[in-house]
Amino acid sequence: MNGTAPQPLLSVRDLRMHFPGRRARSAPVRAVDGVSFDVAAGETLGLVGESGCGKSTTGRMIVRLLEPTSGTIAYEGQDISRLSRRELRPVRKDLQMVFQDPHSSLNPRQTVARVIADPLLAHGSSESAARTRAAELMDLVGLIPEHMDRYPHEFSGGQAQRIGIARALALDPKLVVADEPVSALDVSVQAQIVNLMERLQKELGLAYLFIAHDLSVVKRVCDRVAVMYLGRVVEIGAKERVYAAPAHPYTQALLSAVPLPDPAAERTRERITLLGDPPSPAAPPPGCAFHPRCGRAQAVCRTEAPVLRAVATGERREVACHFPGAEPAASRMGG
Numbered sequence: 404m405n406g407t408a409p410q411p412l413l414s415v416r417d418l419r420m421h422f423p424g425r426r427a428r429s430a431p432v433r434a435v436d437g438v439s440f441d442v443a444a445g446e447t448l449g450l451v452g453e454s455g456c457g458k459s460t461t462g463r464m465i466v467r468l469l470e471p472t473s474g475t476i477a478y479e480g481q482d483i484s485r486l487s488r489r490e491l492r493p494v495r496k497d498l499q500m501v502f503q504d505p506h507s508s509l510n511p512r513q514t515v516a517r518v519i520a521d522p523l524l525a526h527g528s529s530e531s532a533a534r535t536r537a538a539e540l541m542d543l544v545g546l547i548p549e550h551m552d553r554y555p556h557e558f559s560g561g562q563a564q565r566i567g568i569a570r571a572l573a574l575d576p577k578l579v580v581a582d583e584p585v586s587a588l589d590v591s592v593q594a595q596i597v598n599l600m601e602r603l604q605k606e607l608g609l610a611y612l613f614i615a616h617d618l619s620v621v622k623r624v625c626d627r628v629a630v631m632y633l634g635r636v637v638e639i640g641a642k643e644r645v646y647a648a649p650a651h652p653y654t655q656a657l658l659s660a661v662p663l664p665d666p667a668a669e670r671t672r673e674r675i676t677l678l679g680d681p682p683s684p685a686a687p688p689p690g691c692a693f694h695p696r697c698g699r700a701q702a703v704c705r706t707e708a709p710v711l712r713a714v715a716t717g718e719r720r721e722v723a724c725h726f727p728g729a730e731p732a733a734s735r736m737g738g
């Protein structure tokens with residue numbers, strides 16, 4: 404901790420979500436198992452990892468759609484993880500979420516005006532003020548305000564995601580958790596939505612927790628990136644460092660799957676294929692949970708869980724690995 408650093412906007416510490424097992428005596432699902440990170444005002448933290456590693460659960464706890472099993476979520480210094488609905492009200496408007504599938508997250512029976520105005524009405528706006536604001540928001544996200552009385556199914560996927568973004572912005576949030584906001588969209592539309600989110604961030608000073616399952620999507624947008632594996636953060640740091648010199652074998656494997664823009668480099672790109680599927684979060688392997696898939700694993704990896712720590716003094720990047728380093732253990736990781 405740096406005594407002179409400003410207080411982060413969001414500070415998550417040792418956050419856990421253990422869902423009850425499917426049967427009465429089965430082990431709980433450790434969807435999120437001790438996650439810590441900060442998000443500063445106006446910055447973007449990318450949160451990446453394979454499907455099922457706990458990204459959505461983390462995002463949903465932060466906006467309090469889910470109550471954490473344990474840990475703290477400090478927003479502007481106040482722990483909001485245990486607040487009641489009523490106590491949460493003044494904070495709720497600052498923390499909003501954009502969902503992966505725009506159409507299924509919009510009520511099909513409500514007009515777009517109503518969808519966007521809903522949070523405003525819930526916070527005491529008059530009908531006419533909410534409608535005026537909805538028109539402004541549509542304009543802000545690149546939709547035609549005259550279309551406000553249409554229904555969500557009349558819009559394309561990309562337009563529907565703009566509606567979801569407009570709704571998230573209705574209450575002037577400071578932090579938006581964007582849960583794979585472009586994963587369900589056509590590739591041609593993805594860049595437009597990413598551009599829109601970047602523009603809105605600059606204009607409105609928003610902070611984003613930008614969730615994605617691979618590192619290519621967040622490469623442009625994020626300032627820092629956190630890589631999750633089986634409910635934990637295994638590497639976190641400045642984007643430039645993590646992309647240029649990933650230190651965790653899992654980050655190296657994820658990065659090796661990202662195509663390179665330079666055709667010559669792309670032809671010789673070394674791909675690290677991960678062995679097998681991720682283990683179940685109901686029965687995580689002992690020690691380092693990545694050890695059954697790691698080509699660098701030693702005996703200690705099977706018994707001792709590595710904790711997140713700085714790779715080098717002075718570097719603001721942390722890695723949870725007993726043998727962190729630049730060596731891309733490609734040949735030993737199968738493929």
Ligand SMILES: Nc1ncnc2c1ncn2[C@@H]1O[C@H](COP(=O)(O)OP(=O)(O)O)[C@@H](O)[C@H]1O
Nearest residue numbers: 422432434453454455456457458459460461684
């Ligand atoms: N409501 C729930 N009840 C039980 N298990 C859940 C629930 N929600 C998510 N999970 C499990 O928690 C793990 C993490 O899920 P999720 O956070 O959705 O991962 P991601 O978003 O990274 O794909 C998965 O194994 C998933 O099956």
Ligand code: SF4
Nearest residue numbers: 691694697704724725
């Ligand atoms: S702790 Fe061991 S098993 Fe885990 S990632 Fe590092 S080298 Fe691999």
Ligand SMILES: [Mg+2]
Nearest residue numbers: 458459460582
């Ligand atoms: Mg998810």
